[in-house]
């Protein structure tokens with residue numbers, strides 16, 4: 612055999628061995644599951660929002676992320692690792708959260724995410740930990756007082772990858788919906804007068820109205836948005852542990868404390 616053909620043969624064998632080994636490693640980590648991964652890392656990597664007051668908001672001065680989602684995520688870290696600080700927060704948007712979970716960048720999604728049948732095809736969810744409903748944020752002097760007041764030339768702003776974009780199109784088929792990368796960008800556009808209203812979950816809109824009193828939230832909600840914590844499909848062991856944590860927080864009163872701290876009243 613000529614030298615070059617021997618070399619090609621050898622490198623093919625080497626490539627085969629390397630890819631077989633990598634395959635084993637991948638299979639092992641998949642079989643291991645998220646809890647083992649978290650224990651090995653010594654921390655949970657939680658995908659959270661950075662631009663939503665009351666749920667997940669990063670303070671640029673301190674670098675701290677704060678909100679209801681953050682407090683819940685810390686309690687899951689405490690359950691798995693015995694330390695609520697054994698957690699790293701990574702920013703997700705409504706559009707990036709599912710891909711980031713699926714490719715292993717994050718271990719769970721705690722980011723104002725509604726449990727939907729469509730999303731359940733891609734990931735699994737914990738039990739419901741918060742219930743919101745979609746509404747509209749408008750300037751205080753707006754004549755819009757209901758979703759029915761949206762005329763067909765009214766621009767409605769929201770975030771890409773959200774149920775809000777889909778729902779508003781269903782509720783007002785001829786509305787002009789403008790989708791932004793995240794809610795911070797959508798809110799900036801509303802403040803700049805680029806739309807008549809911003810639409811998403813009422814709890815998130817209250818957080819925005821709190822940041823800028825020139826806007827108000829409509830009382831009316833036109834959808835139900837039950838939030839769940841997202842885990843990788845088939846990750847039953849981790850989902851079970853999260854549900855146990857949520858149950859414990861309910862039973863020991865900590866959930867009510869967290870809710871009151873951010874929402875300003877007791878849950879119904």
Ligand code: GLU
Pocket residue numbers: 705722723724725770772773774775811812836
């Ligand atoms: N809860 C809705 C959703 O999951 C809106 C909030 C968000 O975009 O995170 O799409």
